[in-house]
Amino acid sequence: MKSTEKCVSNGKPDNGYLNWRWQQAGCNLSELDPAEFLRAVRGKLLAFVGDSTARNQAESLVCFLSTVSRPETTHRYEEPVGHEFWRWVFPAPHNVTISTYWSPFLVRAEGRSVDYAMTQETLFLDALTEPWTADVDAMDVMVISAGHWFNHPAVYYDDGQIAGVFSRPDVNETDIGGGYVGVYRKVIRRVLEYVNEKSSGDKLVVVSTIAPAHFDARYAWNHRDACSRPNPYDEGEVPEDANTAEMRKAVLEEGAAAKRQRRGLRFDVLDVTRLASMRPDGHPGAYIVKDRYCAGKPMPETVNNDCLHWCAPGPVDTFNDILVQMVAASG
Structure with missing residues (x-):
């Protein structure tokens, strides 16, 4: 796990976040049982593909499973800006592999996502990224979580031509239709189409909706009070954000469209936007x-x-409590 996420050992003084749990009305969501989950996914490869929120979720899962079986880290590859591919293997009798694939746009990008010294991005919307594309057929459970990088200023290429720009007044090109949310929708659609085309066996493909950040707009991002709220939001207190709502809608709709695929390949949506939006603590x-x-x-x-x-x-x-239910439902 990234040391930045170890809030207890890092001395975070308010610890209420450890005790609050999401329970949807009329639904009793059980906590993840590590031993039972390892039995359910015995012999399988679980892949988390996307940005650092995908890695965050994967590391949380690994930590839980490590309470009953110590994994071996078989591969760890890092370059500047967190280009990371990690793989954990839970040995026999589990033989479960969990991997993370850093791909913040899911398509090829050049710019800040590979060099923090840069401020803008160039995206190639028809070029999905390796290594996740090379491994996709071997994945038994694939969790896709991306979105936070798409609001960066960018130039977009599609089929070898400039398709438009977002927030780039320095470039003499037309703003892309639908803005960055439209780009996000197009990328999600192409990723799901690719997974459908390249998957020969049974597979559960889960697309996560965006889990919004909670920087307090009253302060600069690096002010000590910009991220210090100790309690969740109450019902009706959550700030509304139109772009976040549209990105969630894109995943829900594209996920629903992808469900109409062949038997044995199941697509589902991990809708975390609302529950995450209530947790600034x-x-x-x-x-x-x-x-x-x-x-x-x-x-x-x-x-x-x-x-x-x-x-x-x-x-x-x-x-991951919700993901476990999806895995169980997929058989």
């Missing part, structure tokens, strides 16, 4: 380094803040 905030601000150490007004990823344990565990 569940982020690391300023507590991304062990003991930096604990035990009464003063916190300066300007700090590095993480109000995007989730403490583990924390709200992200609910994502």
Whole structure:
């Protein structure tokens, strides 16, 4: 697990986030049982594809499963800007593999996503990325989680031609139709079409809706109070964001369309937007380094803040509680 997500050991003083759990009205959502889950996915490859929110969920799952079986990290590859491919193998009798594939746009990109010194992106909408595309047929459970990078200024290419731009007044090209949300929808559709085309065996494909960040708009992102709320939002208190709602809608609709595929290939949507939107308390905030601000150490007004990823344990565990139900339903 990334050290930034270890909120308890990093000294986060408010620990209510450990106790709040999502329960949908009329539905008793059971907590993940590590031993039972390992039995259910024995011999299978579980792949988490997308941005760092995909990795966040995968690491939470690995931590839970590690309470009953210690995995071996068989491959870890890192370059600047978090280009990561991690693989954990839970040995016999489980023989379960969990992998993460860093691909924040799911398609090929050049720019900030590969070099933080850059401020903009160039996306090639018809070029899906390796290594996930090379491994897709071997995946038994595939979880796709991406979206937070799509609002970056970008130039888009499709079929060798510039298809438009987003937030690039420096480029003499027309804004792309539908904005970055339209691009996001197109990418999700193409990814699901590719998975359908390249999958020869049974597979569960789960697309996650976006889990919104909670940077407080009253402050700069690096202000000590930009990510310090200790409690969840109450019903009706969640700020509305039109783009987040449209991105969620895109996943719901494209996921529903993909369900009309062959027998043995199941598509489903992990709809976490609402439950995640109510949990501003569940982020690391300023507590991304062990003991930096604990035990009464003063916190300066300007700090590095993480109000995007989730403490583990924390709200992200609910994502996996729901995933377990999907795996069980898929047989």
